[in-house]
Amino acid sequence: MAACEAAGLQWTEEPVTEILLSRTSPRVRFATFTRKQEAKVGADWLWWWVAPSGESFGMIVQAKRLYVDKAKWSFKFNHNSGEQRRALFDAAAALDVAPVYSLYLGTQHYRGAATCGAESHNSEDCANCATLAVSLMPALLADSHLVVDAESTYQRSVALETAFDNAEEQSAWLGAISADLTDDLSAFLHMPQVGVRAIARTLVDRVLDVRQGQFSKSVKEMVQLDQTGRVFSDLPGDYGHFGAPYMSLMLRGLVRSPPDYVVSIIAGDTLGEPPADNIAGVVIVRSS
DSSP states (O other): OHHHHHTTOOOOHHHHHHHHHHHHTTTEEEEEOOHHHHHHHOSEEEEEEEOTTSOEEEEEEEEEEOEEETTEEEOOTTGGGGHHHHHHHHHHHHHTOEEEEEEEOOOHHHHTTOOOOOTTOOSSSOHHHHHTTEEEEEGGGOOTTTOOSHHHHHHTOEEGGGTTEEOOSSOSOOGGGGGGOOHHHHHHHHSOEEHHHHHHHHHHHHHHHHHTTSOSOOBSSOEEOOSTTBSOOEEOOBOTTTTSOHHHHHHTTEESSOOHHHHHHHTTOOOOSOSSTTEEEEEEEEOO
16 A cells, blocks of 8 residues: 555555465465456455454454545445445345445555544654554444544554454443343353453454444344354344344354365365355465
């Protein structure tokens, strides 16, 4: 992104994604579909974070670049009358993973006078701002009317570089769902997490932080996920203002072992047909 800006070129999602993957290889494994297939399925990527134990967290990721107009930020989440967004949620439901946006924020210069909020913030060359250049945001929080500037963007997202680093002892807010937590889920939300679980917890924490500012509990019943292999099978059914039970939507992708197509890629096998009709490829991140 910095090189494009220096050359006066406007960077877009697809080449930035390709550069990101090439720079993180071989630690990050990825497999793409042919151009013919990609033209059919679109440009979303299926990401799997895999621990040595086999425990894994899956999410389907749609890239969005930042557009800046003075202090106003936008990402065009509702592009094409919201069709892209609906397709993201539909694919996430079909694949039992979390829907997530990968935000490409560009350089500190591109973002203008925005501050990252860190005590160490430097208006000229801020290391924390550089870390935020690629950030992850739960798709539940990607509201074009609410994500309008640097502050709201940073509050609802987490830097990809630090996604493994979860030092929080307890999630930001457990209010309305505290009585619905099973023992294992309570421990997950109260204790610091590392590796694959840190990715899931960090994204859940962002959702819970926004849920804290909403009104009273809105719930029909506990959500039971009966698919074998899930880390958490009984989850609170609270909807908040999100229109869906957010805990199951975010944690259904946390499983005890990855799906077969991920195992095949790790083994070096050729990528066959895509597991859904709207993904461009599969990314696998191995945690230590």
